[in-house]
Amino acid sequence: MNNPLDRIRIVLSHTSHPGNIGAAARAMKTMGLTQLYLVNPCADPDGVGRARSSNARDVLEGAVVCASLEEALEGTVLAAAMTARMRELAPPPQWARAAAPQMVAAAAHGPVALVFGNETAGLSNEEVALCRLPVMIPTNPAYSSLNLGAAVQVMCYELRLAALDPGRPPAPENPPATAEEIRHFYEHLEAAVTQSGFLDPAHPKRLMPRLRRLFDRIDLERDEVSLLRGMLKTFMKTGNKVD
Amino acid sequence: MNNPLDRIRIVLSHTSHPGNIGAAARAMKTMGLTQLYLVNPCADPDGVGRARSSNARDVLEGAVVCASLEEALEGTVLAAAMTARMRELAPPPQWARAAAPQMVAAAAHGPVALVFGNETAGLSNEEVALCRLPVMIPTNPAYSSLNLGAAVQVMCYELRLAALDPGRPPAPENPPATAEEIRHFYEHLEAAVTQSGFLDPAHPKRLMPRLRRLFDRIDLERDEVSLLRGMLKTFMKTGNKVD
Numbered sequence: 001m002n003n004p005l006d007r008i009r010i011v012l013s014h015t016s017h018p019g020n021i022g023a024a025a026r027a028m029k030t031m032g033l034t035q036l037y038l039v040n041p042c043a044d045p046d047g048v049g050r051a052r053s054s055n056a057r058d059v060l061e062g063a064v065v066c067a068s069l070e071e072a073l074e075g076t077v078l079a080a081a082m083t084a085r086m087r088e089l090a091p092p093p094q095w096a097r098a099a100a101p102q103m104v105a106a107a108a109h110g111p112v113a114l115v116f117g118n119e120t121a122g123l124s125n126e127e128v129a130l131c132r133l134p135v136m137i138p139t140n141p142a143y144s145s146l147n148l149g150a151a152v153q154v155m156c157y158e159l160r161l162a163a164l165d166p167g168r169p170p171a172p173e174n175p176p177a178t179a180e181e182i183r184h185f186y187e188h189l190e191a192a193v194t195q196s197g198f199l200d201p202a203h204p205k206r207l208m209p210r211l212r213r214l215f216d217r218i219d220l221e222r223d224e225v226s227l228l229r230g231m232l233k234t235f236m237k238t239g240n241k242v243d
Numbered sequence: 244m245n246n247p248l249d250r251i252r253i254v255l256s257h258t259s260h261p262g263n264i265g266a267a268a269r270a271m272k273t274m275g276l277t278q279l280y281l282v283n284p285c286a287d288p289d290g291v292g293r294a295r296s297s298n299a300r301d302v303l304e305g306a307v308v309c310a311s312l313e314e315a316l317e318g319t320v321l322a323a324a325m326t327a328r329m330r331e332l333a334p335p336p337q338w339a340r341a342a343a344p345q346m347v348a349a350a351a352h353g354p355v356a357l358v359f360g361n362e363t364a365g366l367s368n369e370e371v372a373l374c375r376l377p378v379m380i381p382t383n384p385a386y387s388s389l390n391l392g393a394a395v396q397v398m399c400y401e402l403r404l405a406a407l408d409p410g411r412p413p414a415p416e417n418p419p420a421t422a423e424e425i426r427h428f429y430e431h432l433e434a435a436v437t438q439s440g441f442l443d444p445a446h447p448k449r450l451m452p453r454l455r456r457l458f459d460r461i462d463l464e465r466d467e468v469s470l471l472r473g474m475l476k477t478f479m480k481t482g483n484k485v486d
Contacts (some may be wrong), residue, residue, distance in 0.1 A: 026390060029383060095411070139273050147396075
């Protein structure tokens, strides 16, 4: 199967501010979504909308403008509706994190829509009724008003994580130290602290276990063990010996 | 312990656009965060910033303005740095979803900071080096440029979910049907389809199992069973009997 994100359309219904349409396009593209549908946008994306879309102008320019939500949902096998409040006769809503995998699973069978309402009024009950899956983003009950672009960002982020394993974050590949290298480091460390007098072999207390507990947490790399042992070597050369 | 979100500060370093500071304040407040620190903002939040903060003006007005990142990190037990790319000498980065619980856990011991860099340049290597935990948001490799306010929204969303169990989404509390009520419904349904001739008892095929498979998926509520049985009753009354 190709990328399920290609089959998930973001539908913005009756959006008032062109800047929010641009921000939504940018949010979509950062997460790999491209299908934007606009139902009766109160404003065409103007200069502000284009500015806020940044380099997602292609998503904005490819947007499908529809006269009704029914038209925007044509051909979909699942339509989800963002809602900030309970709707009496709608199905029980799902949190964003639970809804995203359901939408990705449905995208295996056909187009899926996620519908966002107007900035002030949200979706009408009639619009929610056209969708089978009401979705909510958990928010601060004292202030639940996400900006439209921000809500699109959160949902597209959840959809991306549900659709694609991000693997491990990019990091320099440094070979880890082997168990033997670590053992030699601790022997070296013990010799150094014994020579300096910091460790008294007659009264070792718990010095070495405490130092091990500290260095064990580091996941030392091979080069770092060399670095530390080089440092110990110069300490042992230049320091005074204890008799 | 009180709410860990009260001990997590969002630090914006060298932000260029006041609108983004306002959007960040709004994003924070929707997720229940309130501690905003601004390091050398290139612009004071002006009218645009205040407009985009919407009703999070209190977060914006309570912002602590600092001359350096060191100052903004004072007193923290953990500082995390948002980064969009690999940094050679930094610790291995964590994805947002893995980093959030670490930050929440650290907040039990003291203040925690999450640092966002300038819109164009991000954080400098020197700034990242002041933080122990580099954090990345998984993005579309072909276009990874999240808007600053959108990145703050995603991170505050992850922090909220890591800190607080959202419980179940608000939904009308309708009592579910009992097993007995469901059984009576199926008996009623079988009687109705038998009377109408849709089910031929001599050749039942797999009609009832298929109807059960369909209705079993609904999690029928008590009132809905009554509704369906009322409907069946009128079908049986008005329909013609099969002989």
